[in-house]
Amino acid sequence: xxxxxxxxxxxxxxxxxxxxxxxxxxxxxxxxxxxxxxxxxxxxxxxxxxxxxxxxxxxxxxxxxxxxxxxxxxxxxxxxxxxxxxxxxxxxxxxxxxxxxxxxxxxxxxx
Amino acid sequence: xxxxxxxxxxxxxxxxxxxxxxxxxxxxxxxxxxxxxxxxxxxxxxxxxxxxxxxxxxxxxxxxxxxxxxxxxxxxxxxxxxxxxxxxxxxxxxxxxxxxxxxxxxxxx
Numbered sequence: 001x002x003x004x005x006x007x008x009x010x011x012x013x014x015x016x017x018x019x020x021x022x023x024x025x026x027x028x029x030x031x032x033x034x035x036x037x038x039x040x041x042x043x044x045x046x047x048x049x050x051x052x053x054x055x056x057x058x059x060x061x062x063x064x065x066x067x068x069x070x071x072x073x074x075x076x077x078x079x080x081x082x083x084x085x086x087x088x089x090x091x092x093x094x095x096x097x098x099x100x101x102x103x104x105x106x107x108x109x110x111x
Numbered sequence: 112x113x114x115x116x117x118x119x120x121x122x123x124x125x126x127x128x129x130x131x132x133x134x135x136x137x138x139x140x141x142x143x144x145x146x147x148x149x150x151x152x153x154x155x156x157x158x159x160x161x162x163x164x165x166x167x168x169x170x171x172x173x174x175x176x177x178x179x180x181x182x183x184x185x186x187x188x189x190x191x192x193x194x195x196x197x198x199x200x201x202x203x204x205x206x207x208x209x210x211x212x213x214x215x216x217x218x219x220x
Contacts, residue, residue: 004154031206042115043155043198043210050206058207090154098145098200098208102154 003027004103006091012109019078021106023091029101031094032074034058034066036087037105043090049074081110113138113203117211124218127188132214134199135181143202144182146175148195149213155198189218 007022025032033048035058045058047066055066063085067075074093078085086109092100118133136144143162147155159168161177168175172193174185184197196215200208 033206040212042212043200043208045207048206056206092154098143098160098202098206099157100147100155100208102156104153 004091004093004101006089006103006106008106009104010107010109012111013078013081014111015080015082017078017081017110019081019108019110021076021078021089021091021108023074023076023103024072025074025093025101026072027093027095027101028071029093029095030071031096032068033092033094033100034064034074034076035090035092036060037090038087046076083110086110113201113209115199115201115209115211117197117199117214119214120212121215122217124186124189124216126190126218126220129185129187129189131186132184132197132216133181134184134211136199136201138201138203138209141179141201144177145200145202145208146182146184147198147200149198150195158197186216189216191218191220194218 004025034046035043037043049055049068065077089106091103094100114137116135146158149155159175164179176183196213198213200210203209
C-alpha cells in the first residue's frame with residue numbers, strides 16, 4: 001500500500017514563526033502536492049512538484065514556499081506564520097493522473 | 112472560473128436506504144471528474160475517475176455517473192461503514208484539481 005506520512009498530526013505555533021511541514025511518500029511517485037482544507041472552502045492547492053527540485057504554484061501560494069530535494073520528500077514552509085494560516089494541511093502524491101494518495105493531515109494552529 | 116458545487120451538504124440515511132449525492136460543475140472542457148471519500152481525521156481516499164458523459168463506475172455499494180453538467184454518486188443499501196464525507200473534484204489544468212466542499216453522509220443502523 002502507498003503510504004504518505006506527515007511528520008506531525010497537530011502543531012501549535014506563534015505568529016511570525018517559521019514553520020516546516022514535512023511529508024514523505026514511499027512509492028516512488030513523481031508528483032507531490034500540498035493542500036489546505038478549511039470548512040466551507042474545501043481543499044485548495046498550495047503548491048505541487050512534478051519532479052525533484054521542480055515546483056509549481058497552486059491556487060493559494062502566498063505566504064508559503066516548498067522544497068523538494070529528494071523524490072520521496074516534499075516540505076511546506078510558512079515563512080512567517082499568521083493566524084489566517086491556521087488550517088488542516090494535507091500532503092498527497094501520485095504516480096500519474098489524478099489518483100492522489102493523501103496523508104492523514106497536519107492540523108496547524110497559529111496563535 | 113472552474114467551480115464544483117456539491118449537494119446536499121449533509122445527508123442522514125437509515126441503513127439500507129438508498130440515495131444519491133450530487134456534484135455539479137462548471138469547467139472549460141472537462142478532462143476528468145473525481146470522487147474521493149474522507150473519513151474523520153484522515154486524508155481523502157480516491158474512489159473513481161470519470162472522463163466523459165454517460166460513463167459509469169461501480170465499487171461495492173457505490174456507483175458514480177456523469178452527465179455534461181453534473182455527476183451523481185449513488186449509494187445502494189448503505190451500511191454504517193459508508194458514513195464519511197464524499198468529495199468531488201474536476202481537473203482544472205496541469206496537475207490541478209478543484210474540489211467541492213463535500214457531502215457529509217451519516218448512515219444509522
